[in-house]
Amino acid sequence: MSMLKRFAFLLLILSLLGGIVSAQDSQFLEVWDQWEFYGMTAAGPALEVIHAAWNAEHPNVFMDRSVFGGGWPIRNAIELALTSGDAPDVFYSWPSGAGLTAYAQEGYLLDLTPYADQYGWWDRLPDWAIERNMWNGKLYAYPWEQDLEYVYYNQVIFEELGLDIPQSWEDILNWCAVANEAGYIPISFSNSPDGWQGANMFTDMVALTGGRQVGLDVLRGATSWNRPEVVDALEKLLEMVDADCFSPGFNGKHYGDSLAELYTGRATSVWTGTWVIHDISGNMAEGALDVFYMPAIYDDIPQATHMSEGSAYYIWAHATDPDLAAEYIDFVTDPRWLPTWIEEGFAIPIQKDPIDWSIYDVAPVIGKAFRIGQEMQDLNVDAFHTTVAPNVVRALYQGVQGVLGGELSIDDFLNNMDEEMAVAAELGQVWEPGERM
Amino acid sequence: MPRFNIRPYIFIAPALIYLAIWIFYPILNAFVLSFFDSPTGRSRDYFWVGLGNYTKLLQDDLFLKSLYHNILWVLLSIAIPVVLGLLLAVVLSGRGRTRLVYASIYFIPQTVAAVCAAIVWRWIYDPSIGPLNHLLEAIGLTGRPWLADESIVLIAVNMIGSWSYYGFCVLIFMAGLQNISPELYDAAKIDGAGALQRFLYVTIPLLRNAITFVLVYTIIGSMKFFDLIFVATNGGPNEASTVVGLRIYWHSMREGRFNYAATMSTILTVVILALSVVVIRQIVTEEGD
Numbered sequence: 054m055s056m057l058k059r060f061a062f063l064l065l066i067l068s069l070l071g072g073i074v075s076a077q078d079s080q081f082l083e084v085w086d087q088w089e090f091y092g093m094t095a096a097g098p099a100l101e102v103i104h105a106a107w108n109a110e111h112p113n114v115f116m117d118r119s120v121f122g123g124g125w126p127i128r129n130a131i132e133l134a135l136t137s138g139d140a141p142d143v144f145y146s147w148p149s150g151a152g153l154t155a156y157a158q159e160g161y162l163l164d165l166t167p168y169a170d171q172y173g174w175w176d177r178l179p180d181w182a183i184e185r186n187m188w189n190g191k192l193y194a195y196p197w198e199q200d201l202e203y204v205y206y207n208q209v210i211f212e213e214l215g216l217d218i219p220q221s222w223e224d225i226l227n228w229c230a231v232a233n234e235a236g237y238i239p240i241s242f243s244n245s246p247d248g249w250q251g252a253n254m255f256t257d258m259v260a261l262t263g264g265r266q267v268g269l270d271v272l273r274g275a276t277s278w279n280r281p282e283v284v285d286a287l288e289k290l291l292e293m294v295d296a297d298c299f300s301p302g303f304n305g306k307h308y309g310d311s312l313a314e315l316y317t318g319r320a321t322s323v324w325t326g327t328w329v330i331h332d333i334s335g336n337m338a339e340g341a342l343d344v345f346y347m348p349a350i351y352d353d354i355p356q357a358t359h360m361s362e363g364s365a366y367y368i369w370a371h372a373t374d375p376d377l378a379a380e381y382i383d384f385v386t387d388p389r390w391l392p393t394w395i396e397e398g399f400a401i402p403i404q405k406d407p408i409d410w411s412i413y414d415v416a417p418v419i420g421k422a423f424r425i426g427q428e429m430q431d432l433n434v435d436a437f438h439t440t441v442a443p444n445v446v447r448a449l450y451q452g453v454q455g456v457l458g459g460e461l462s463i464d465d466f467l468n469n470m471d472e473e474m475a476v477a478a479e480l481g482q483v484w485e486p487g488e489r490m
Numbered sequence: 491m492p493r494f495n496i497r498p499y500i501f502i503a504p505a506l507i508y509l510a511i512w513i514f515y516p517i518l519n520a521f522v523l524s525f526f527d528s529p530t531g532r533s534r535d536y537f538w539v540g541l542g543n544y545t546k547l548l549q550d551d552l553f554l555k556s557l558y559h560n561i562l563w564v565l566l567s568i569a570i571p572v573v574l575g576l577l578l579a580v581v582l583s584g585r586g587r588t589r590l591v592y593a594s595i596y597f598i599p600q601t602v603a604a605v606c607a608a609i610v611w612r613w614i615y616d617p618s619i620g621p622l623n624h625l626l627e628a629i630g631l632t633g634r635p636w637l638a639d640e641s642i643v644l645i646a647v648n649m650i651g652s653w654s655y656y657g658f659c660v661l662i663f664m665a666g667l668q669n670i671s672p673e674l675y676d677a678a679k680i681d682g683a684g685a686l687q688r689f690l691y692v693t694i695p696l697l698r699n700a701i702t703f704v705l706v707y708t709i710i711g712s713m714k715f716f717d718l719i720f721v722a723t724n725g726g727p728n729e730a731s732t733v734v735g736l737r738i739y740w741h742s743m744r745e746g747r748f749n750y751a752a753t754m755s756t757i758l759t760v761v762i763l764a765l766s767v768v769v770i771r772q773i774v775t776e777e778g779d
Contacts, residue, residue: 245727246722248724302636304726310613452729458728460730
């Protein structure tokens with residue numbers, strides 16, 4: 054055997070040995086998230102920066118990342134993965150509340166309480182966000198994006214019509230009358246195909262007619278949905294329908310169509326949330342966009358809206374390396390990345406302490422939207438549709454469509470909600486706000 | 491004694507294996523699953539409930555409403571695209587080569603994906619910016635919120651399906667018409683038969699095979715319809731356009747109630763089979779007479 058062949062043989066053996074050694078040293082992490090580059094989960098650019106830093110700091114970790122569309126695609130994929138017994142180590146999905154309860158009690162999720170202690174997550178998150186992500190005294194998810202709902206309006210049109218930001222219920226109805234008179238759609242609204250937009254407005258209205266406690270009571274199944282404050286909320290929405298406040302045929306319109314009505318100047322406003330702040334601020338003419346929250350309707354019930362986490366980070370109960378998975382969550386949610394998430398991702402992380410908007414390079418309207426909503430966080434109602442069980446969600450979506458379309462009585466809708474809550478209770482899928490033990 | 495020949499079986503084996511894995515096994519599995527329930531959706535937690543899911547299903551108003559919508563969908567799909575397709579095929583049959591041009595044009599909507607068709611038609615139906623209402627208003631009629639009105643939404647969505655489907659029916663009927671000898675029409679004319687009589691007593695009977703195929707295909711397609719409705723309305727508003735396929739999707743994929751969804755699938759399979767058999771038997775019996 055020539056020297057060259059001997060050398061090649063030795064090199065081969067060394068390479069194989071090296072491969073075995075490095076394989077033993079390397080770690081594997083499978084992550085499923087929703088961070089795309091457009092739409093409602095457009096923080097992809099931010100995560101690329103964060104991942105680059107993670108990879109630099111963890112050269113021996115091989116990360117297998119899959120990106121799913123936000124909303125139902127990620128949730129469907131996760132539920133199939135969990136029930137089939139082959140889930141990713143870390144996943145960023147929704148909902149908390151009843152969804153988390155169901156996952157946790159079936160043993161799909163890892164208890165994150167020890168990691169919350171280790172990394173100090175308790176100090177980073179507000180109580181309401183912790184409550185939504187606990188079950189049986191243990192934390193099962195790290196809630197991330199802050200969701201709030203308010204009104205995006207075209208201040209140029211408001212000025213043209215001589216309208217001020219509404220301060221009362223009468224102001225809202227006046228706004229609708231003035232805008233209609235001038236040929237504008239007062240509030241662009243789409244409630245199809247899922248109907249989550251109507252469900253969100255219904256939640257907002259319950260925050261204004263009943264307040265946080267009423268929201269908590271119905272979500273926990275502690276009281277019937279058919280109670281005066283909830284009925285009042287639906288009647289208020291019906292009053293808005295009767296006053297032609299919303300887009301014609303809203304029950305047949307899709308979300309993108311209603312946003313387009315705002316962009317094209319057909320509508321004076323759209324009543325939606327933080328999840329599209331990137332798209333809306335990018336599509337409106339400079340200086341045209343501003344935001345406000347729906348005003349208090351009654352003197353004894355303060356102004357509020359609905360809130361929740363957009364999604365949360367979970368670790369699968371059978372994750373290959375739970376410590377590594379928790380380290381990953383801690384890394385991406387570390388406060389040092391706040392500027393990256395906010396400025397490059399337009400995703401506003403849930404934070405215990407108020408965010409100092411003056412230090413971030415974002416449009417002032419973004420800071421304003423979050424600042425006001427976060428100031429009301431003790432008053433806000435948890436978003437109904439991201440807190441109740443899936444069977445209740447369907448009844449909620451279709452029921453609000455029916456009520457607002459005038460084809461379903463408020464009584465029938467709310468009684469149906471009670472029936473679906475009973476089904477959810479049988480399945481153990483009713484949310485109980487968690488309390489740290 | 492005839493010698494056993496294995497070659498035909500080898501040739502059909504791939505198709506049989508494919509059908510067994512992707513068609514027969516899922517049907518059988520759904521049937522078995524329908525007799526179980528699981529609080530978690532996981533197979534290890536299954537427990538026997540016998541006919542419990544079927545009893546529950548028959549008391550489920552929403553399921554019965556969905557089934558009713560499916561039946562309506564079948565009737566609309568026969569009444570509009572099939573009948574229209576037949577009439578167009580007959581009209582085109584006397585047009586020489588140009589009939590192929592027309593048929594190709596009619597067939598174009600069939601090549602559009604259901605999801606795209608649903609999105610485009612949503613815009614057409616839009617009460618604020620949709621061209622349909624503008625057109626109606628231009629001729630003095632009042633527009634409607636087509637996809638928001640519970641009383642018409644199913645018909646409005648079916649129109650999208652009909653728009654996609656009628657060209658396919660034209661093509662099948664044209665192929666069937668080519669097999670009818672012109673001499674039969676000449677003979678009927680000599681016997682004094684008018685255009686309507688020739689259509690009823692020559693064309694229809696001799697198109698029996700094509701009609702059977704289209705009807706069975708329409709029934710099966712309509713009963714398992716899903717994509718177009720899912721994108722256009724997701725069954726709304728207030729379940730006014732929901733169909734069984736959507737219920738199955740919702741219960742299985744969104745609620746994790748696979749057993750209940752499997753029960754719906756089993757019922758749907760039985761209904762499709764029953765309707766198909768009735769249609770086929772009716773036409774075969776007529777043929778025998």
